[in-house]
Amino acid sequence: MEKTGVVIEIKKGRIKDANLGMIACARAANREVYALILNDTAENFREILEAHGVHAMVEITTGGADHTPWNPEQHTRAIITAMEALHIKALLALTTPMGRELLPRIAAALDAPLVMDCIDVDLEKGLARTTLYSGKTIGTIQVTGSHELFGIRPNVIAPVPVKTKAKMISMPIDTPVSGKFKTVEILPGQSSQTDITEADIIISGGRAMQSKENFDLLFQCAHTMGAAVGASRVAVDMGWVPYTMQVGQTGEKVSPRVYIACGISGSIQHFAGMKMSGMIIAINTNAEAAMVSNCDYFIEGDLFEIVPLLTQRLTQKAK
Ligand SMILES: Cc1cc2nc3c(=O)[nH]c(=O)nc-3n(C[C@H](O)[C@H](O)[C@H](O)COP(=O)(O)OP(=O)(O)OC[C@H]3O[C@@H](n4cnc5c(N)ncnc54)[C@H](O)[C@@H]3O)c2cc1C
Known part of the structure; x- marks a missing residue:
């Protein structure tokens, strides 16, 4: 069975709801869904991931001298290493600030097609639907390549609860980075309200x-x-x-x-x-x-x- 990777976003110790619709999209193709969890304890999320049909939780830990809490270059390399080790061909992430940092970098490194802001994806046919021309029209885009990457617009795909038993894969990945990019400081946002991309x-x-x-x-x-x-x-x-x-x-x-x-x-x-x-x-x-x-x-x-x-x-x- 083919595997689809989904990059899971975690905020304040909980999985963002928008991940669940993305998982439903990955499952629709009847593939194995591998949830990629970056620098967090995957076991904490077992219950919710198993309730939505995830087959494997991949706990990716980046480390080494170059490690900072947020380093898109390092995280990009870690995800690519995991994809290659696990033979993951298709990758989904949310079109959020995190997804917008990671997906184009991964696509460039893999020379893979990428469609951002998808409202629907048919993984079997390699078709993605996305809004074009400032939302005036919806385009259907066909992708082909050794890898396929999709950014999913948060909240457009409804979660579909399905019970599974997820295996745990632990992957410490100590990738060297160029050093051209270094996060100096991360400041908490001023707003305490729900992220608008997640709001009902x-x-x-x-x-x-x-x-x-x-x-x-x-x-x-x-x-x-x-x-x-x-x-x-x-x-x-x-x-x-x-x-x-x-x-x-x-x-x-x-x-x-x-x-x-x-x-x-x-x-x-x-x-x-x-x-x-x-x-x-x-x-x-x-x-x-x-x-x-x-x-x-x-x-x-x-x-x-x-x-x-x-x-x-x-x-x-x-x-
Ligand atoms: C390249 C580019 C990118 C842009 N990106 C964005 C973007 O991401 N998001 C965005 O929003 N805009 C964007 N804009 C700006 C956009 O073109 C508009 O200028 C902007 O959306 C107008 O904002 P507004 O509706 O608040 O103001 P206005 O167009 O001035 O509308 C104000 C409205 O309030 C109503 N009104 C006035 N008083 C009251 C009252 N007391 N009670 C109720 N109604 C009242 C008026 O009837 C009017 O309809 C972009 C523009 C460019 C060129």
Whole structure:
């Protein structure tokens, strides 16, 4: 049976939910799924990985004098070494900052085809579907090569629980690196909220928010429904919120179940990041805004009246 590797992302000691949809995608081809876990204790994740159909947990430990907690060059070489040792031909990782660092490097080193930001992959046929031209169209791309690499957009593929018994493979890999790249310092992000690429519900604000302080309205509302807060590029460029919250072509691509756009006009570049949302709700004073013609529900009005009202209703409902 052919093997497919999936690079598992772990945050604060837990496997990110988005990994589970990626595992379902790897399993769909009826292949053996090898979960590659970098510099962490694989046994900690046995229960969840076995509940989603993983056949092997590969614990890759990078070390040596060059070791730093995050070194894309070293981690790239370690993953390639593991792929070669285990005869893994196809590799999946999430299209997240980590996946965006690793996959292109691995593809270049292996001279392998890579499709990023896939919304679906058929491993048997080597076909990947991905959004193109700022999300205006969906392209189907055929890949062929000795290896095939796919970046999976977080949250677009639903997890499929399947019971398996996973074998444990421990791989200490002490790869020499060029030394051209060295992580000097890693600082924790300022935001304590859920990563927007993982959020089930996102409430986003645009230029109409007017200030950093006004974003508190969105954070309060988000809190009542376990949502994350996102933003348009204007809100980020104005310095009201950090770049990690930007949704769009040059920000994060998100696929929540519900996306609430507050005072966002709906530019092509913003749509490129949230078009795949399950349901889009627009709150806008302008019924002619592009966001309105592309949403599922439209609330016409001033966000400074509507958002507090929404927060109030949701708080009452929770009591
Ligand atoms: C190369 C490139 C890349 C880009 N990448 C991105 C990207 O990744 N993400 C992104 O978002 N943009 C991106 N942009 C910018 C993009 O083109 C738009 O300028 C931007 O998305 C507009 O942000 P906005 O909707 O917040 O502001 P505006 O377009 O100014 O819209 C504000 C909206 O708020 C409404 N409004 C005003 N007051 C209220 C109120 N009180 N209550 C409710 N509604 C109100 C208005 O009717 C309007 O619809 C990019 C642009 C370029 C050129």
